[in-house]
Amino acid sequence: MLMTNKLKYDTPVLTMGGVDIGYSNEIKILGLTIDSKLTFNSHVADVCKKDLNIYKQLSRAAKITWGLHPEVIRLIYVATVEPVIMYAASAWAEATKKLGIQKHLNAVQRGFAQKLTRAYRTVSLNSALVLAGILPLDLRIQETAALYEARKRAPPPSLRDAEIERVVAYADTPHPAEHMDLQFISLADQQQVEEHSNYAVKIFTDGSKIDGKVGAALSLWDRTSQFKAVKLKLSQHCTVYQAELLAICRATRIIRDRRETSFGIYSDSRSALETIVNSNAPHPLAAETRSNLSHCKSQNKLVSLFWIKAHAGLEGNEQADKLAKEAAQTLKCKPHFDLCPVSFVKRQIRMDTLEE
Template sequence: MDAIIATRLSYIAETYQLLPATHKGGRKLRSTEHALHYIIDRIYDAWNKGGGMVASLLLLDVSGAFDNISHRRLLHNLRKRRVDEKTVRWIASFLGERQTEFSIDGFQSEPYKLTTGEPQGSPLSPILYLFYNADLLDRCSQDENTAATGFIDDVAILAWANTTEETCTLLQAALREAEDWASSHASVFAPDRFQLTHFTRATSRIDTSTPLQTRWGVIKPKPTCKYLGVTMDSKLRWRQHIDEMERKVSKTIAALSCLGNSAWEVRTKEMRTIYRGVAMPQMMYACSAWSNAGWPDNGYTQKTLRKVQSLQGRAARVMSGAYKATSLRALDVEMHLLPIEQQIWKHNIEALDRIGAPPMRPTRQAQRRRTKTSPREAIQKTIHDREVNNWTQEQIDPFVAPPWWQGPQTYIEETAEKARKKHLDLLRQGKAAIHIYTDGSGINGQIGAAAVSPTIQQTRSSFMGTENVSTVYAGELQGISLALDIAQQDRVEGYRRSKVIIYTDNQAAIRSSARPKGTKLAD
């Protein structure tokens, strides 16, 4: 039941924009890369303003974030952000009457009632915490030179100005707002785990040693900080992150080498699956930020590319048992691995597709002032340079339909004989219905869709493009859409039929029509 409420709460939060847009975690179609690029884009924007501003990042840490949630304050925040009363009351009941007990060295305490916290592991916990600390992000972003973003309980505050003294003043004001929020929400910050970093490439002009004065003491800036698993250095050169990633992947490859021992009897195919499922995500994590997309334009990036290529080469030798001098290209081919530069390009395209392209600059003069290019802009520029001028993005909604929406009644028979029998039954029983047959197909590299209704002698067809831009599955869905167009036109012309019965031979398309998820095509 809590999973159902979590889905419904997420739906109303996204549909009616009940949460700050800067809350990136625990939400559909958002990831850590959204939060990272939100920060990185604003750092580059600051660097491109005037003579080059400095951006200071403060990472907050809340002790026992989920365990210290005040139930009364959470319910108040839900009502404040316009969640319906029935849902709020259900959540109050869900959080109430919770008990716990301690067992230490054989001693068992009596059960006692919990008035704070929420059950970790419940699908409802992340979305509830977003509502709980949403005010924190709003209050820390009040100044026009300050921005706050959150990934569930990880909150980052970024301030930009001409000097680090000014940015620290802005961060102090934001931190006071954060303290007020904490006092009213029964939350406790852990200042010993705060991180402060001044981002600038003009180290001779800007003092990067300016500390932040707080009521807990002085927070000294560090040349690097770790945010959402990514090590960010003050110049955004990413050397430290690459080194850390290399160490992590090397350990994975060493473990893979142990599995390759004959005693374990792990086959090459299984080792490749482990490599792609463990080592590859470790390498590719947030590469849309650190790869900068334009490999040929930066010497250090070429060095980084060689490092990552070397990691894949080592893994391929472990999996295949090849000699050390074997060509990396040959190893990629033999082990059916996508070359690293292509893997990074693929990841960057997918990341830009999820996050969205950077905003267009209004004038050429404004564009010329941008002497430093953010990773997102670099990816976009590479796409343009490759002459993909007609590349457009489709807006994907988090929810295609409300969670409570009931889809059409569907029938998928086990055999062709049963399907033919069901078809005849529907024809006999549905004489007052409109019957429409659809299909999607690919012929000679061309994808098309069609719908035919013998009931009213109507047809529709659509060309979906080549197989490079479309699929047969998309054609099947388009065929169903054309069928609905025929039914709608029939209704506009004044016919009031009791049913619309659509026949198609693609089971995946039938299931998608009944329970659409995350795609405009199935809307």
């Protein structure tokens, strides 16, 4: 297949073993139909036809049962229709700006919007979409393509100054034979905390987000009292989850540089701890934490991870929570962590779509 947008061109003549090789106008690769002019008209027509068949089957079922519930129709639309159409959207999203492609997409979406709102056939598509609470398909496809671009290449125009948080490449992770068998212990009350406090240094970590400001903190304790506090600032677009991971990561970095041989890390974020103990989790902060723990193990240091209940009156946890809130509200310095999470990028792209 010869792909070009030129109006006039000389068609190359190809032969193999004295036999002419013919040209194709379309090639289907991994479910995506590519035409020689890169219009993607055939691909859109095929997926729309497939979705219209789904709509007809839904209509027959609705007639038998006196109409399906709108939420059931919405579930069918979100879980089946949209994914079929948006397959490989990043490759052909530009085509949705053409009027002919939009007509194909509107024909599919109109039927579902009418059934969701139970409106007359004469209702306008825009009104039905607004009442149904679903976005136009052409904008959803462009949204999916923008998210793919942000994950792989560059963030959207509204976030040009931000660096996207990217997962750790598989080639940069330790060999499976070198994975550590990490576990954390859940502690429900003060008594259990005291039973698991026989460490030279105990480090309580916490993260906080208040009024759009994000902070994390560490409270270092010896046998009896706090002897050091560390406050960390994160960018406004960061999440509490990132703050919790950053605090634990910084704790392992401190442990790596100290001389004591036994340490306990106490966090009230179960999700952060589960990410760290999962050797396949590709989050960069979790990967760095596991690397620090591996280094500590080579130094013959004992490091234990604990989950403790938040706001349960545990002295170390309450102190770490107080420090994290102070870090979020009062700390004025360059952020210690400023990578933009994909969830924030996704939310920003959705806001741009809604505005359009």
